[in-house]
Amino acid sequence: MSFKKDFMWGAATASYQVEGAAKEDGRGLSVWDVFCEKQGKIKDKSNGDIACDQYHRYEEDIELMAKMGLKAYRFSLSWSRILPEGTGKVNEKGIEYYSNLIDCLLAHGIEPFVTLYHWDLPYTLHKRGGWLNEESPEWFAEYAKIAAEYFSDRVKYFFTFNEPQCFVGLGYLSDIHAPGINGPDRDAFTAAHHVLKAHGKAVQVLREYGKQPLKIGFAPAGKYTYPKTAAPKDVEAAKKMMFDNIALEDWVWSVAWWSDPIFLGKYPEAVCEKYKDILPAFTQEDMDLIHQPIDFVGQNIYDGRMVACGDDGEPYFVPDYIGAPYTTINSPVTPEILYWMPKFLYERYGKPVIITESGMANVDIVSADGQVHDGSRIAYLESYLQNLCKAADEVPIDGYFLWSLLDNFEWAHGYQGRFGLIYVDFRTQKRIPKDSAKWYQTVIATNGGCLHR
Numbered sequence: 001m002s003f004k005k006d007f008m009w010g011a012a013t014a015s016y017q018v019e020g021a022a023k024e025d026g027r028g029l030s031v032w033d034v035f036c037e038k039q040g041k042i043k044d045k046s047n048g049d050i051a052c053d054q055y056h057r058y059e060e061d062i063e064l065m066a067k068m069g070l071k072a073y074r075f076s077l078s079w080s081r082i083l084p085e086g087t088g089k090v091n092e093k094g095i096e097y098y099s100n101l102i103d104c105l106l107a108h109g110i111e112p113f114v115t116l117y118h119w120d121l122p123y124t125l126h127k128r129g130g131w132l133n134e135e136s137p138e139w140f141a142e143y144a145k146i147a148a149e150y151f152s153d154r155v156k157y158f159f160t161f162n163e164p165q166c167f168v169g170l171g172y173l174s175d176i177h178a179p180g181i182n183g184p185d186r187d188a189f190t191a192a193h194h195v196l197k198a199h200g201k202a203v204q205v206l207r208e209y210g211k212q213p214l215k216i217g218f219a220p221a222g223k224y225t226y227p228k229t230a231a232p233k234d235v236e237a238a239k240k241m242m243f244d245n246i247a248l249e250d251w252v253w254s255v256a257w258w259s260d261p262i263f264l265g266k267y268p269e270a271v272c273e274k275y276k277d278i279l280p281a282f283t284q285e286d287m288d289l290i291h292q293p294i295d296f297v298g299q300n301i302y303d304g305r306m307v308a309c310g311d312d313g314e315p316y317f318v319p320d321y322i323g324a325p326y327t328t329i330n331s332p333v334t335p336e337i338l339y340w341m342p343k344f345l346y347e348r349y350g351k352p353v354i355i356t357e358s359g360m361a362n363v364d365i366v367s368a369d370g371q372v373h374d375g376s377r378i379a380y381l382e383s384y385l386q387n388l389c390k391a392a393d394e395v396p397i398d399g400y401f402l403w404s405l406l407d408n409f410e411w412a413h414g415y416q417g418r419f420g421l422i423y424v425d426f427r428t429q430k431r432i433p434k435d436s437a438k439w440y441q442t443v444i445a446t447n448g449g450c451l452h453r
């Protein structure tokens with residue numbers, strides 16, 4: 001079992017979660033700045049005003065990445081730092097920040113992977129209707145063009161959206177995340193369609209204005225399933241649950257609703273049938289726009305649910321065993337998902353897979369020796385990566401981005417879900433690489449060889 005020679009070992013973050021400097025150098029407000037001010041939305045009443053202060057400390061962070069031997073860093077651009085009003089005037093200071101960050105990464109031999117949108121819509125655009133406005137794909141294309149013009153001379157890898165499932169599911173259909181609309185399915189379908197059109201337009205614009213041939217993808221989430229056994233009937237049951245049944249009942253979280261139009265040029269028929277009375281019109285022109293060729297299947301994968309085939313031939317969810325492990329933000333620990341998902345995705349979409357996020361929230365405590373001994377994270381990562389390695393023997397997998405480089409602002413959980421390889425003391429901004437960072441360094445140095453013991 002082995003990973004390919006040039007496997008991209010990386011770590012990921014997102015602008016609002018790490019940058020801070022929320023009110024500096026001309027950055028405009030985003031929906032998250034405003035959402036954090038609402039009563040009761042963020043567990044510890046915090047926000048991203050300072051976060052990890054990466055805006056001022058990126059050089060120190062990149063030194064730490066280099067020590068770990070990271071080959072790639074996935075980060076997102078803050079749209080409102082670049083275009084404070086969402087469209088129109090460019091903020092030179094914002095461009096300068098990302099330009100410096102990119103140069104510093106490259107100087108340390110680390111490949112930048114840029115995500116255009118990780119949930120922080122400029123607030124001005126939200127006031128104009130946000131993703132419900134039919135002009136939103138144009139706004140996004142304008143922003144993508146600026147990213148291409150300023151950064152694509154040095155950045156080869158771009159992602160359009162991070163997890164549309166989350167910002168539409170939790171932000172439009174519910175009010176757990178910004179912008180907190182809590183609206184009906186009808187509107188969420190409209191927002192989702194605009195997001196997909198925005199994706200398509202951004203791909204076109206990146207290809208047109210890119211200063212070198214670019215590698216483009218997107219980084220969705222999903223509710224994932226894996227089979228109880230490798231018997232064909234269980235494998236088929238898991239796939240059916242994942243691509244058909246879940247999609248029907250819980251369309252916004254499905255992989256198929258978002259990825260089928262992008263890779264296959266059509267929405268899943270069963271969902272269209274169930275919701276036919278409330279869906280917006282999808283023209284062939286829209287579908288062609290969404291169906292732009294992209295270069296890989298990116299997928300954020302944290303956990304999944306075990307499925308088996310029942311005596312009636314129908315798939316069912318296998319209940320947890322007593323004492324099954326859960327992380328501190330209540331995600332089940334299911335390492336098998338990193339074996340099965342890449343296989344399912346490759347089979348359905350036929351492109352090399354990149355795991356764009358995976359990792360765990362933990363209770364990390366600084367010990368008396370000043371170090372952070374996060375053994376459970378190492379156990380977690382080891383089991384997940386062993387599964388990924390097994391999958392890499394069967395389907396093409398180009399990279400893996402651990403979530404996250406640093407402890408950071410974990411959205412509605414505030415700072416209480418620590419995901420980092422590097423501990424951050426938010427009182428002082430002191431960084432302490434955890435034991436898992438040292439362990440990951442060995443994984444990278446041996447290209448996964450140390451996972452087999």
Ligand code: BGC
Nearest residue numbers: 014162163166300357403410
């Ligand atoms: C998101 C990250 C988030 C992580 C852990 C993903 O859903 O892309 O922003 O911090 O999961 O919850």
